[in-house]
Structure formats: structure tokens, C-alpha cells
Amino acid sequence: QAGRRLQRMLFAWFREQGFVSLDDSDPCIFTKKAADGERVTVGVYVDNLQICHSAKLNADGRGPDGCLYNEFMDKLASDWDVTDEGPMEDLLGIEVMYNADGSITLHQQKYIEKVVSRFLPKGPLAHVQRNSMPYSSKFAIRVSEALAQSEPLHPELVREIQSRVGCLMYAAKSTRPDIAYPVHELCKCLHKPTPGLIEETDHLLSYLARTSALGLTYDKQPARLSGFADASWEVKNSTSGWVINWQSAALSWGSRKQKCVALSSCEAELIALSEATKDVVYLRKLVKGLDAEEPGPPTLAT
Numbered sequence: 220q221a222g223r224r225l226q227r228m229l230f231a232w233f234r235e236q237g238f239v240s241l242d243d244s245d246p247c248i249f250t251k252k253a254a255d256g257e258r259v260t261v262g263v264y265v266d267n268l269q270i271c272h273s274a275k276l277n278a279d280g281r282g283p284d285g286c287l288y289n290e291f292m293d294k295l296a297s298d299w300d301v302t303d304e305g306p307m308e309d310l311l312g313i314e315v316m317y318n319a320d321g322s323i324t325l326h327q328q329k330y331i332e333k334v335v336s337r338f339l340p341k342g343p344l345a346h347v348q349r350n351s352m353p354y355s356s357k358f359a360i361r362v363s364e365a366l367a368q369s370e371p372l373h374p375e376l377v378r379e380i381q382s383r384v385g386c387l388m389y390a391a392k393s394t395r396p397d398i399a400y401p402v403h404e405l406c407k408c409l410h411k412p413t414p415g416l417i418e419e420t421d422h423l424l425s426y427l428a429r430t431s432a433l434g435l436t437y438d439k440q441p442a443r444l445s446g447f448a449d450a451s452w453e454v455k456n457s458t459s460g461w462v463i464n465w466q467s468a469a470l471s472w473g474s475r476k477q478k479c480v481a482l483s484s485c486e487a488e489l490i491a492l493s494e495a496t497k498d499v500v501y502l503r504k505l506v507k508g509l510d511a512e513e514p515g516p517p518t519l520a521t
Contacts, residue, residue, distance in 0.1 A: 222265055229263065236294060241508035244501060250508065253287040258510060268301075269310060280305060313393055318436070325394050326434025334386045335428045343425035353426040354401040354419060361415040365408040376412035383420040384409060390427065394434045396462060396472040398423060403458075403474040437466035444470075444502055444517040448495035450487035455480055457487035461495035463502055471498045492521045 230240070238249035238261070250260040262269040274282030274289075280303070282288040295301055307315050309329075316324040335343065371377065384405045391402040401423055408416055448461040456479075462472040475494060481487035496519065503513050 225266060232298065241505065244505040244508055251287065257287045259287050259291050260509060267310065269307060321439030322436050324434045324436040326432060327390055327394050328431045331390060331427045331431040335424050338383055339421065339424050343428035344421060347422055347425035347429065349429040351426055353398045353423050355422050358401065358419055361413065361419060362404050362408060365411045365413045365416055368411045371411050373412055376417060377410065380412040380416060380420065381409050387423060396469050399472060399474050435468040437468045442466045444499060444513055446495050446499055446517065446519040448491040448521045450491040452481060452484040452487045457481050459491035459494045461491060463498050471502060488521050495519055
């Protein structure tokens with residue numbers, strides 16, 4: 220119950236300081252705006268606080284006298300035992316890079332290097348280079364063969380593939396939408412692994428090793444929400460895929476098997492569009508709470 224007790228105390232403390240939670244989108248984000256327009260927004264993840272503010276700090280990490288940021292930080296330090304780590308460099312394995320043009324890049328280079336060294340101690344495969352696809356030309360066939368098994372033929376590989384795909388999934392959900400498709404397909408086969416699928420995870424890990432510094436770059440200039448959705452009508456239950464962009468980079472994305480049988484490619488794409496719309500509705504509420512309200516309906520293409 221420790222985490223729950225901390226949440227109850229911390230959330231109540233934020234409200235006592237005049238902060239408002241984004242209950243319509245994310246109750247773990249709190250924001251407060253001063254009369255002069257200064258804003259402090261805090262994201263809470265268990266006992267980690269990510270503080271975003273509009274104050275201009277000096278070399279000592281302090282804002283102008285009497286600003287909201289100084290008031291909040293002083294109160295936080297007096298009421299809680301906290302460690303100020305300065306400008307955010309990483310959070311939960313996601314690294315932050317501040318670019319010269321004011322944009323911000325989120326990447327997972329250290330995390331990827333750690334995962335690759337764990338599963339590929341001899342290094343990435345030589346034939347997989349930076350310009351390679353994240354899966355081989357045999358990928359679809361290998362997935363189909365694995366799913367066609369009536370029972371697992373290689374039970375000794377179950378734990379191995381689950382460990383690999385679990386690590387890959389965190390990258391796919393955080394900063395690497397480019398590997399969403401192969402990870403999605405591999406997740407179907409976790410109970411029926413084959414040596415060929417283990418080779419595919421080697422291929423994917425090698426691809427990540429060659430492109431470990433890639434990430435998502437969010438522009439400084441205001442940019443609206445926009446999205447794209449599509450569907451594959453190759454099999455009985457189609458697959459929906461979508462991505463929602465904000466500040467010119469992917470903010471949310473997904474790939475999901477459709478629960479119904481579409482009677483045409485048009486119907487399959489409408490179902491995918493519906494899935495993407497759910498994300499757009501949520502994100503509209505989120506950015507509104509962050510004082511970046513959308514002036515009208517976002518663009519969602521298929």
C-alpha cells in the first residue's frame with residue numbers, strides 16, 4: 220500500500236498549493252498558472268516528478284524573485300525530502316536531448332545498448348545495417364508458420380522470446396514507432412516460438428543497435444495535432460494501424476488486430492480510423508489541459 224498512500228498524500232498536497240489535476244485526461248499531471256501568466260506543470264510517476272515551467276532560470280537554477288517556480292520549489296523542499304536533479308536528462312529509460320534550435324528529442328540509446336548487449340553479446344549481425352528494415356524478408360512466413368503450430372514445438376524457447384519481446388515492446392511503446400509492426404507480430408507468437416523467430420529478434424535487435432540514437436524530435440514552434448490511420452485487409456481479421464502527431468513528431472501510435480471481420484478494405488480502414496479517433500479525442504483533452512487547446516477539429520487522414 221506504500222505507493223497508494225504516497226499518492227494520496229502527494230495529490231492532496233498539490234491541491235493545497237493551488238494546483239489543478241488534468242482529470243479529464245491524466246489525473247497524474249498537475250498545473251498552476253500565476254496572475255502574470257507564468258505556468259508550472261508537474262507530471263507525477265510514483266515518486267518521480269517532472270517539472271515543466273515558463274520561468275527563466277539563472278546559473279543557480281533559480282527564477283526571478285517572487286516567481287511561481289521559486290515559490291513551488293521552496294515549498295516542495297520544505298515539506299518533502301526531495302533531490303533536485305536539475306534539467307531533465309532521462310526518465311524511466313527515456314533520454315532527453317535539447318537541440319540548438321529549441322526542439323527536444325526523446326530517445327533510448329542507453330536502454331537499447333543495454334538490451335542489445337544482453338541478448339547479442341557478440342554484437343549486432345553483420346548483414347543488418349542502418350539502412351536495413353527492422354525485419355527480414357522471411358518475417359511474414361516465419362510468423363505464419365509459428366501460428367500454424369497446433370502446439371508449441373519448441374517450449375524451451377518460450378521464456379527466451381518472451382524476455383526479448385518484452386524488452387523490445389518498451390522501446391516500441393516509448394520512442395520507436397518504427398518497430399511497432401514487427402513487435403506487434405512477434406507478440407502473437409509468444410506461446411509458439413520457433414528458431415526462426417529467435418533469428419528475427421536477433422535481426423530486430425541488430426537494427427536497433429545500428430539506429431540506437433534515433434528518436435522523436437518535437438519542434439519548438441506550435442504545431443497542431445494530426446493523425447494517420449490505415450488497415451491491412453489481407454486476412455480474416457484485419458489489422459488497424461495509426462499514429463497521432465503533435466509538434467511535428469509522433470505522440471501516440473498503435474497497431475491492433477480488429478475484433479470483427481471487415482467485408483471490404485473500406486470498412487477495415489473505417490475501423491482503423493475509429494481507433495485513431497479515440498486517441499485524438501483523448502489527446503485533445505490533454506493538450507487543452509496543458510494550455511495548448513486545439514482551435515478546431517484536428518486533421519485525421521486514412
